[in-house]
Amino acid sequence: MKNSKGEWGHGQHELNIRYENILTMADHHCIFKQCLKETAEQIGWSVTFMAKYASDQAGSGCHLHISLWQGNNNCFAGNKTIAGIKCSDEFCWFLAGWMKYFPELMVFYAPTVNSYKRYQDASWAPTSLAWSPDNRTAGFRIVGEGESLRIECRIPGADCNPYLAFAAAIASGLDGIKNRIELTEPFRGNAYTATSSDHVEKLPLTLDEALALFAKSRFARETFGQDVMEYYHHFFELEIKAYQQAVTDWEKRRYFEQI
Structure with missing residues (x-):
């Protein structure tokens, strides 16, 4: 197992x-x-399952592999071909929905201040919203074929709450299917060096930034309800406030003697 x-x-x-x-x-x-x-x-x-335990070491992620099944059939498998992948329309719509709502639900994938210290270029942790077949620089990597075809999301940290991360992923993907959200072109190359001209969106890089997106997310409010929104907004606000009030070892090393 x-x-x-x-x-x-x-x-x-x-x-x-x-x-x-x-x-x-x-x-x-x-x-x-x-x-x-x-x-x-x-x-x-x-x-420890901290996303970033040491500044000079690689962070720890939680790669989510998701496929959608109806009975014994993988709904992602199909005869449509995109970027060399044989898949279904449901696969494309699900992936498009998952990616569309990812930034505004980022707090469910990266729930701590420490989570965001893992997102560094060329660090094995994705920094942008891109999808690609078998490309480990992209946030979403497509693996397997036929009945084993699935989407691997490499963005969540090892510190994520799996229930919240899975809920966010499923809600986003199913909305993509419901509304037939169009999938962007697959990214080719090094996603770490991608710019806005490549039509690749960068991820929120702090909990503050992610919480601001969550707070104004209509999708999150309609999907999870007002009570859930208020609870987690308050929770993450307290997390940020606690961090802002803490005096860290880094501050002592940097400022103690020179100031």
């Missing part, structure tokens, strides 16, 4: 959890994390 392997960072491991229906997958995500933390504690070690 689960396996792991060493990753690039010091003490960093990639954890792979076998695919399941989306609610069970979120359960497994949380149980696996909790199990690792408790096991580490028993032997005097510590495990």
